[in-house]
Amino acid sequence: MKQSTPLPTPARDSTSVNDHSSGRQQDHAWPAAAAVRIAHPSRAPGAPRTGRGRRRWIALLRSLCRGAWRYALPTQCALCGNLSHDVLCNACDETYWNETRLRCPRCALPLPRNVATQCSFCVQARPAFDATVTLADYAPPLDQLVANLKFRSRIELGRDFARRLALAAQDLPELPDALIAVPLSAPRLSARGYNQAWEIARALARRLGVRADPRAVVRVRDTGQQALLGATARHANLAGAFALRKTVRGQHVGIVDDVMTSGATLDTLARMLKDAGARRITNFVALRTPRA
Numbered sequence: 001m002k003q004s005t006p007l008p009t010p011a012r013d014s015t016s017v018n019d020h021s022s023g024r025q026q027d028h029a030w031p032a033a034a035a036v037r038i039a040h041p042s043r044a045p046g047a048p049r050t051g052r053g054r055r056r057w058i059a060l061l062r063s064l065c066r067g068a069w070r071y072a073l074p075t076q077c078a079l080c081g082n083l084s085h086d087v088l089c090n091a092c093d094e095t096y097w098n099e100t101r102l103r104c105p106r107c108a109l110p111l112p113r114n115v116a117t118q119c120s121f122c123v124q125a126r127p128a129f130d131a132t133v134t135l136a137d138y139a140p141p142l143d144q145l146v147a148n149l150k151f152r153s154r155i156e157l158g159r160d161f162a163r164r165l166a167l168a169a170q171d172l173p174e175l176p177d178a179l180i181a182v183p184l185s186a187p188r189l190s191a192r193g194y195n196q197a198w199e200i201a202r203a204l205a206r207r208l209g210v211r212a213d214p215r216a217v218v219r220v221r222d223t224g225q226q227a228l229l230g231a232t233a234r235h236a237n238l239a240g241a242f243a244l245r246k247t248v249r250g251q252h253v254g255i256v257d258d259v260m261t262s263g264a265t266l267d268t269l270a271r272m273l274k275d276a277g278a279r280r281i282t283n284f285v286a287l288r289t290p291r292a
């Protein structure tokens with residue numbers, strides 16, 4: 001396992017959009033400016049605007065322009081196809097994003113009513129991660145949103161997932177120090193052109209004001225279709241699939257993905273991060289597959 005470059009310190013990172021926005025993996029070392037972090041106001045009145053302040057204003061202007069453009073030219077709701085000024089129309093938003101299920105705080109599986117502890121799976125075999133934040137079950141019709149993000153380049157859905165995950169994260173006992181996205185293999189990233197998990201992670205990092213690094217963890221081996229394998233085979237298939245490129249010692253790391261199915265991938269990544277000294281791991285997944 002190669003660990004050479006520490007995650008950039010807050011003093012060095014400040015940009016919001018960078019060359020890695022597509023999640024494409026590049027050969028050179030990850031530059032400090034590729035981190036994603038909300039810049040806080042630091043300029044005294046009358047003082048010249050710093051690079052960080054300028055980038056913050058540019059990001060704000062971009063956001064305003066995007067909002068104005070969206071309002072002027074309504075698009076189609078990603079679920080019902082009706083005209084909408086947002087990713088989802090108001091009716092779909094109110095109908096489908098209304099989850100109130102009690103979930104296992106560690107793995108986010110739905111819990112029976114009045115059972116406020118961990119699920120039986122986490123009690124029997126505790127995963128390496130400590131907590132999971134999710135928005136809803138991976139089930140119709142919300143699974144369409146993931147399919148649209150993953151296979152039809154609806155990148156704005158990644159930003160919408162991030163907005164909702166950031167709200168859900170407010171209930172956590174502590175926010176992570178940095179986020180990583182579950183990486184794709186190089187051939188799959190090349191074929192798709194972007195990593196859907198990174199599209200969520202970069203927007204979530206911006207909203208939470210934490211660092212994010214598309215190169216902190218890389219997939220060094222293509223593991224194929226995990227869904228076709230049983231639970232034991234999934235873990236075996238993932239052995240040696242990932243490599244850590246940054247130092248995470250003592251940090252609370254958030255792992256971001258679009259869907260959590262068995263949790264084997266997230267458990268493998270969390271174990272690797274914990275072995276490298278990470279203090280705490282929290283998963284951020286848009287949707288969670290319930291167990292049969």
Ligand SMILES: [Zn+2]
Nearest residue numbers: 077080089092
């Ligand atoms: Zn709709």
Ligand SMILES: [Zn+2]
Nearest residue numbers: 104107119122
């Ligand atoms: Zn659980």
